[in-house]
Amino acid sequence: MSAVSIKDVAALAGVSPGTVSNVLNRPEKVAGSTRDRVEAAIRELGFVRHGSASSLRAGHSRTIGLSVIDIGNPFFTDVAAGVEDVASDRGYAVLLGNSSGDRLKEQRNLLVFAEQRVRGVLITPSDDDLARLDRIKERGISVVFVDHPASRPDQCSVAVNDVTGGTLAVAHLLELGAERIAYVTGPGTIRQCADRRQGAGRALAAAGRDPGALQEVAMPSMTARSGQQAAEKLLSQGRLPDAIFCANDLLALGVLRGLMHAGVRVPQDVALIGYDDIDFASASAVTLSSVRQPTHRLGQVATELLLDECDNPETHAHQQIMFQPELVIRESTRLP
Amino acid sequence: MSAVSIKDVAALAGVSPGTVSNVLNRPEKVAGSTRDRVEAAIRELGFVRHGSASSLRAGHSRTIGLSVIDIGNPFFTDVAAGVEDVASDRGYAVLLGNSSGDRLKEQRNLLVFAEQRVRGVLITPSDDDLARLDRIKERGISVVFVDHPASRPDQCSVAVNDVTGGTLAVAHLLELGAERIAYVTGPGTIRQCADRRQGAGRALAAAGRDPGALQEVAMPSMTARSGQQAAEKLLSQGRLPDAIFCANDLLALGVLRGLMHAGVRVPQDVALIGYDDIDFASASAVTLSSVRQPTHRLGQVATELLLDECDNPETHAHQQIMFQPELVIRESTRLP
DNA sequence: TACTCGGACAAAAACGTTTTAACCACGTTA
DNA sequence: TAACGTGGTTAAAACGTTTTTGTCCGAGTA
Numbered sequence A, B: 001m002s003a004v005s006i007k008d009v010a011a012l013a014g015v016s017p018g019t020v021s022n023v024l025n026r027p028e029k030v031a032g033s034t035r036d037r038v039e040a041a042i043r044e045l046g047f048v049r050h051g052s053a054s055s056l057r058a059g060h061s062r063t064i065g066l067s068v069i070d071i072g073n074p075f076f077t078d079v080a081a082g083v084e085d086v087a088s089d090r091g092y093a094v095l096l097g098n099s100s101g102d103r104l105k106e107q108r109n110l111l112v113f114a115e116q117r118v119r120g121v122l123i124t125p126s127d128d129d130l131a132r133l134d135r136i137k138e139r140g141i142s143v144v145f146v147d148h149p150a151s152r153p154d155q156c157s158v159a160v161n162d163v164t165g166g167t168l169a170v171a172h173l174l175e176l177g178a179e180r181i182a183y184v185t186g187p188g189t190i191r192q193c194a195d196r197r198q199g200a201g202r203a204l205a206a207a208g209r210d211p212g213a214l215q216e217v218a219m220p221s222m223t224a225r226s227g228q229q230a231a232e233k234l235l236s237q238g239r240l241p242d243a244i245f246c247a248n249d250l251l252a253l254g255v256l257r258g259l260m261h262a263g264v265r266v267p268q269d270v271a272l273i274g275y276d277d278i279d280f281a282s283a284s285a286v287t288l289s290s291v292r293q294p295t296h297r298l299g300q301v302a303t304e305l306l307l308d309e310c311d312n313p314e315t316h317a318h319q320q321i322m323f324q325p326e327l328v329i330r331e332s333t334r335l336p
Numbered sequence C: 001t002a003c004t005c006g007g008a009c010a011a012a013a014a015c016g017t018t019t020t021a022a023c024c025a026c027g028t029t030a
Numbered sequence D: 001t002a003a004c005g006t007g008g009t010t011a012a013a014a015c016g017t018t019t020t021t022g023t024c025c026g027a028g029t030a
Helices: A006-013 A017-025 A032-045 A049-056 A074-089 A103-115 A132-139 A162-173 A191-206 A224-236 A249-261 A293-309 B006-013 B017-025 B032-045 B051-058 B074-089 B103-115 B129-136 B162-175 B189-208 B224-236 B247-261 B295-313
Strands: A063-068 A092-096 A119-121 A144-147 A156-160 A182-186 A213-217 A245-247 A270-273 A290-292 A320-323 A327-328 B063-068 B092-096 B121-125 B142-146 B158-160 B180-185 B215-220 B241-248 B272-274 B291-292 B320-323 B326-328
Touching: A006 A017, A006 A032, A017 A032, A032 B241, A049 B051, A063 A103, A063 A293, A074 B092, A074 B103, A092 A103, A092 B074, A092 B103, A103 A119, A103 A132, A119 A290, A119 A293, A132 A144, A144 A293, A156 A162, A156 A293, A156 A327, A162 A182, A162 A191, A162 A245, A162 A270, A162 A290, A182 A191, A182 A224, A182 A249, A182 B017, A191 A270, A213 A224, A224 A249, A224 A327, A245 A249, A249 A270, A290 A320, A290 B180, A293 A320, B006 B017, B006 B032, B063 B074, B063 B103, B063 B295, B074 B092, B074 B295, B092 B103, B103 B121, B103 B129, B121 B295, B129 B142, B142 B295, B158 B162, B158 B295, B162 B180, B162 B189, B162 B241, B162 B272, B162 B291, B162 B326, B180 B189, B180 B224, B180 B247, B215 B224, B241 B247, B247 B272, B295 B320
Parallel strands: A063 A092, A063 A119, A119 A144, A144 A156, A156 A320, A182 A213, A182 A245, A245 A270, B063 B092, B063 B121, B121 B142, B142 B158, B158 B320, B180 B215, B180 B241, B241 B272
Antiparallel strands: A092 B092, A290 A327, B291 B326
16 A cells, blocks of 8 residues: 655655655755755655645646547547647646547536546537536636637637638649539538638639539548548539548548549549548558648647646736648649 | 535535535435435535545545557557546546557656556556556556456456457468468567467468468558558568468558559459458558457456456456457458 | 844644544334 | 434544744844
């Protein structure tokens, strides 16, 4: 049993418990010689601080909560890795919550976070219901949005400009000479999908076309399976488009597979571009052009903002950071 | 601020704090009418228990630690999802630690877990150094191995029989009539790779062949990139094998891409099989045959074992559970 | 010499829960 | 009638830190 407490350390070092606490938390406040003695005692006894006791008294823990929509999506996995990176560096632990897009589960996760008195919460909200998050903030827990721009100036957020991304993708397709373009997307309620669609419209307008002239195929989920179904749908509708823009890479990989199955050549017959630039985009049989997001960075920066807000509440200025996406051209839009 | 404590609830309900604690933890010990009153007060005040105070006094938290080798690998992601599932169901929070295969990081994560006084730890150990884990167990923290059979009877583990898996894969290739088979694998120190190799040898022996007659290509990492390099290596060595067995799907996807690039047809020219059956295996241009592991289940069962060990220490019997893998045949080994 | 000042540490009170022992009223049993 | 449970509740003592206040001692100042 881990019976060794700060008192044991204090006794061994011949100081008071308060002094041990000081070397732990404000080493500069204690004289060098005593500090050495205490540190030696800590090592000798294998003391590790009791986080619960610490946060009970201090009023806050060294833990942050991360709530994502789908831990199975490589996009969120990359974000999580970025979060874990900097949190772990700063000695913070990460509490993981996976909502699976379910509001109830998200709610329950937030409750668990509240019980654990996390220092702050990183969340990719599954919808725009902010009242729920206000209840968290009333508890003095900071909240930072990830991959979702905050609509209010009283909180931080980190996102990537999806409108720009949509423009980049479709402008690229237009440059290839595409006349008829299809947009394979997820549910219309998803902000990312809508923003990317809007960006696509801008690219069309900039080329002197009708911004609405996009054949839209909306699927209920954004998985490879849905992508393949979308391809079948397109194939059954007679004349294929010249180019297809997919709202994420999973959809695009599915579309790619559906097309190849039908003997349609990519990019010779149809050009194809995805979104996210997940690792598998460059590993598919025909490597996938995509719109890259600084995913890992997203997680890192969000965590840094959160920890800054926690550690320097008075000087902290809320920021809504918007990254810019980047076009990645690979075989699926490169004519031989 | 979340100033509402158990005392406030007690005051409003007209009972003592101890009674509130009882309705929270042993509802059956308190009379129905008082219970109702207390629960009403809890709802009215929006009280949420202070986890730190609770675990400080109770001596244990409602938190478990999960340490994985690579959160970017879909295999581990699936495991994590399974863990999160049952932990969340039982009201436990999951602390995530990503070791990236780095022993130091793994060490640091375990320290953080110890500080948080987690109830137990789920870990896919990156090596067989058990002394480190003994230090954790001395602290009264239970440890369950995930995807790694425990070598000692004093702890639980959940794993999948990799020897069987290797046998399944190679027996299948032999049935297809393969004469010359290659094994593309990761570092030899990884137990999974070695076990799968051993299984492959058994299949060869069972077919009356030399168990060593396998062309081995060992790569430093088990990613798609490495797989592609492996394919290039095979291509440069002159005559290709009839069939290739890869130690995981990421490698296989890379090999597939490398072969297709060189105009080699799969499965007509070379049959290909991977391992893990990650989602992307069925989404690639040529769908990938693979050896399926009950990944999600692995995470679920491991968590159930851990929580059982924590909640019923006296009746708990340590178990080393070994699941059986399953062959999944897709296009990459299916002759037209 | 008397005084202040500041650095280094100690003592003790708090943080919000859980848990133990004590208590009380009220039937049941001898 | 007296002793004895018994179910329901309370009071109070923990749990291991952090933080505030206080004390001590020696150096610097007048």
